[in-house]
Amino acid sequence: MKRLIILGAGTAGTIMANLMRRRLSRAEWAVTIIDRDNEHYYQPGFLFVPFGFYKLKNIVKPRARFLPRGVEFIIAEVDRIDPAASKIVFQDGSDLPYDYLIVATGAYIVPSETPGMLDGWRDTIFDFYTPDGATALADKLAAFPGGRIVIHINETPIKCPVAPLEFAFFCDDCLRRHHRRDKIELVFVTPLPGAFTKPVASKTFGTMLDEKRIQMVTDFNAERIDAAARKIIGYDGREIPYDLLVTVPTNMGSEMIERSGMGNEFRFLPTDPHTLRSKKYENVFAIGDATDLPSSKAGSVAHFQAEILAENLMRAIEGKPLEPAFDGHSNCFIESGKRKAILIDFNYDVEPLPGRFPFPLVGPMPLLKPSRINHWGKAAFRWIYWHILLPGRPIPFVPARMKMAGKKRPAETGGGTASGAGGAKNEKKG
Amino acid sequence: MPQKQFGTAAAVDVDAEGFLADFSQWTREIAAAIAKEEGVGELTPAHWKVIEFMQKEFKENGQVPSVRKLNKSGVVSTKELYDLFPGGPAKKAAKIAGMKKPEGCV
Numbered sequence: 001m002k003r004l005i006i007l008g009a010g011t012a013g014t015i016m017a018n019l020m021r022r023r024l025s026r027a028e029w030a031v032t033i034i035d036r037d038n039e040h041y042y043q044p045g046f047l048f049v050p051f052g053f054y055k056l057k058n059i060v061k062p063r064a065r066f067l068p069r070g071v072e073f074i075i076a077e078v079d080r081i082d083p084a085a086s087k088i089v090f091q092d093g094s095d096l097p098y099d100y101l102i103v104a105t106g107a108y109i110v111p112s113e114t115p116g117m118l119d120g121w122r123d124t125i126f127d128f129y130t131p132d133g134a135t136a137l138a139d140k141l142a143a144f145p146g147g148r149i150v151i152h153i154n155e156t157p158i159k160c161p162v163a164p165l166e167f168a169f170f171c172d173d174c175l176r177r178h179h180r181r182d183k184i185e186l187v188f189v190t191p192l193p194g195a196f197t198k199p200v201a202s203k204t205f206g207t208m209l210d211e212k213r214i215q216m217v218t219d220f221n222a223e224r225i226d227a228a229a230r231k232i233i234g235y236d237g238r239e240i241p242y243d244l245l246v247t248v249p250t251n252m253g254s255e256m257i258e259r260s261g262m263g264n265e266f267r268f269l270p271t272d273p274h275t276l277r278s279k280k281y282e283n284v285f286a287i288g289d290a291t292d293l294p295s296s297k298a299g300s301v302a303h304f305q306a307e308i309l310a311e312n313l314m315r316a317i318e319g320k321p322l323e324p325a326f327d328g329h330s331n332c333f334i335e336s337g338k339r340k341a342i343l344i345d346f347n348y349d350v351e352p353l354p355g356r357f358p359f360p361l362v363g364p365m366p367l368l369k370p371s372r373i374n375h376w377g378k379a380a381f382r383w384i385y386w387h388i389l390l391p392g393r394p395i396p397f398v399p400a401r402m403k404m405a406g407k408k409r410p411a412e413t414g415g416g417t418a419s420g421a422g423g424a425k426n427e428k429k430g
Numbered sequence: 431m432p433q434k435q436f437g438t439a440a441a442v443d444v445d446a447e448g449f450l451a452d453f454s455q456w457t458r459e460i461a462a463a464i465a466k467e468e469g470v471g472e473l474t475p476a477h478w479k480v481i482e483f484m485q486k487e488f489k490e491n492g493q494v495p496s497v498r499k500l501n502k503s504g505v506v507s508t509k510e511l512y513d514l515f516p517g518g519p520a521k522k523a524a525k526i527a528g529m530k531k532p533e534g535c536v
Contacts, residue, residue: 155498193518219518221497223509235512265499 002029004313005088005098007078007256009035009063011043011390012288012302013104018392019310020102021068024317032072032096034088038063041131042385043159044299044378047166047335049134050141051174056131059382066390081260083281100283100313103269105254107159107289107297109133113250114154120227125245128167129159140244146183147243152232153190154222155250156197157266159289159297162344164188164248165195165205166335172212173337186214189232189240191221198351200410201344204368208336251297253290268292273348274324276309277316285309285316295328295348303389304329307400329402333378341374343367347402353409358397360406367407436463449524449531453488456528464526470515473526477514480506481527494524494532 004020006013017033024031045059067073077091087097109129111117117125126140127133151168158164168188175181188195188209195205195216209216223235225245232240253267262280264270270279271291278284287309288302295301305326312322328348333341343365344352356363365374388395431451433441439459443451448464450456461481465473473481483505487495497520501508515522520532 221508221512235509236517265496265502 002099003097004029004031004100004102005096006031006033006102006104007081007088008104008106008254008288008290009033009040009067009073010104010106010288011299011385012106012290012306013102014040014063014066014390015303015306015392016102016104016287016309017067017071018390019306020313021070022392023310023314026070030072031070032074032098033067034074034076034078035063036075036077038075040066042382044385045382046128046131046134047163047170049131050128050137050167051170052138052142056135060131061386066386068391078256079259080256081262081284083260083262083278083284086283098283100285100317102309102313103257103278103284103286103290104288104302105256105290107251107253107268109249110252111247111249113252114222114225116225116227117154117247117249120225120230120245123227124230124243125225125227125247127247127249128163129248137246144184144244146180148185148187148241149244149246150187150189150232150240150242152222152240152245152247153192154247156191157297158248158251160332161197161296161298162332162334164190165209167246168209168214169212169337170335172214186212187217187240187242188214189217189220191219193218196352198346200354201352201368204342208370212337251289257290264292266292272324273328274326275312275322276305276326277312277322283316285313293328295326296330296332298330298332299385299389300331301329303395304331304400306392307394325401327401329400331398333374333381335375335378336370338370339375340370340372341378342370343374343377345402345407350402350404350407353407355407357406358403363406436460439463445531447531450528451530453528453530460528461526468515468522468525469517470522470526474514476506476510477526480511480514480523484523484527484529488527488529494520494529496520496532 006016013033021031040061040063042059045054048054064073079089079091082089087095089095109127122136126137128137151164153164171186175184194202195209196202221235222232225232230242253263257263257267257269262269269286269290271286271293272279273293276285287305289297308326315322331345333343335341343357345357346352352368354368357365357367431443434444435441437459439457442455445451462473484495497508500506511519524532
């Protein structure tokens with residue numbers, strides 16, 4: 001009996017367990033998935049917890065419920081991968097050999113990477129990327145008397161890169177509804193040169209921040225935090241005071257990857273950006289937030305990667321050449337307040353552009369523009385996540401590779417990064 | 431593709447933001463000229479240590495190394511890096527070293 005091991009039963013790992021169990025012969029292949037606990041959080045839901053829209057119980061289910069029959073689920077702490085011996089070593093010293101391994105161990109916030117951050121942790125400094133962080137922030141916000149709220153991205157890359165923007169938009173919206181907006185100053189601090197990495201979307205989001213009177217501080221890299229004086233101090237000497245700091249600390253891969261000697265400087269696994277195979281080990285593949293790919297760290301990306309990884313894993317097993325098919329496709333709903341949301345759809349080569357999705361002209365969803373239907377799209381996504389995405393079923397009309405149809409490039413401004421690339425010849429003028 | 435002339439060197443291809451389009455066209459003279467333009471001033475041995483490490487990484491991996499990588503490699507601490515290349519070390523050092531603009535992960 002041969003064995004496929006999947007490390008991590010989050011979004012990416014669960015989808016892979018479902019896809020691979022369907023494709024691998026039950027007579028020849030055992031599929032084992034390993035995680036440290038049995039709680040699967042719907043991570044996009046964390047954003048809604050601080051504002052009281054969701055409670056944790058609305059966004060958590062047992063991991064085991066989403067794994068198919070014929071997949072062995074082990075709850076245990078893994079000490080390391082021994083890639084030379086093709087085996088997993090558990091913390092109790094026991095081990096389990098594999099023929100193929102999928103690393104789907106995700107990304108985590110690491111506040112200890114910034115000197116001083118832990119001094120004010122859950123006192124005046126909060127995160128919303130963890131269940132307990134989001135819950136603690138809900139209590140803090142409810143009791144917040146007024147002052148200066150700083151929303152801060154410490155270092156890129158982070159998972160769900162648009163979440164801090166959504167947090168800022170939600171904050172503004174909630175405060176307005178409670179007639180408290182004039183008592184609170186909102187500041188958005190980023191190490192990027194603008195509200196987003198790519199020019200067209202950066203301009204759209206920058207304008208929205210401006211309209212909502214949310215100040216933006218760009219190119220800011222935190223050297224340390226003085227929690228007693230409540231200020232962030234940048235490497236360039238700039239200081240940003242706060243009354244409440246909502247931070248996205250440095251994101252890193254699992255410590256287990258580091259113990260295995262397999263990670264880069266962020267503990268992410270060096271992975272081929274198109275085939276999803278480890279750059280170093282032939283029988284190791286990686287998916288989702290655990291990789292070092294320059295694609296977004298987001299559930300939609302894991303979903304698009306899964307289809308391609310399943311195909312490539314089968315090809316590797318059958319001794320065929322891999323298909324370098326992953327294009328960096330990402331698709332995100334961004335809550336913009338007032339029960340509207342923005343949809344963006346992009347890949348390695350094509351930045352988020354305006355247009356219609358998934359069908360040209362008719363949509364029904366507009367791209368890069370706030371709309372009611374996108375908000376309902378995001379709300380419906382929680383159901384889609386549990387019932388379509390995790391079981392590894394295709395989402396209707398949304399293929400793994402990005403489509404150019406329906407997208408509109410802005411009039412040439414000279415700085416276009418979205419030149420050429422796969423879908424350009426399919427471009428339709430809307 | 432726009433072209434740009436640095437000092438007395440032959441004109442080279444650059445992108446819209448002045449990053450060299452072709453790393454093989456890079457020379458030390460070009461580096462010195464970009465450093466002046468970017469407000470970095472005269473390049474000292476400490477600057478060159480960073481530039482050479484970045485170029486070695488770029489040749490080996492095809493990626494512009496992150497500030498975190500520079501710090502972890504022991505070549506230069508993050509604080510020193512900001513002192514050497516004030517106002518955006520990753521971007522400025524990459525530009526001076528003749529590499530493409532660092533890809534912001536989305």
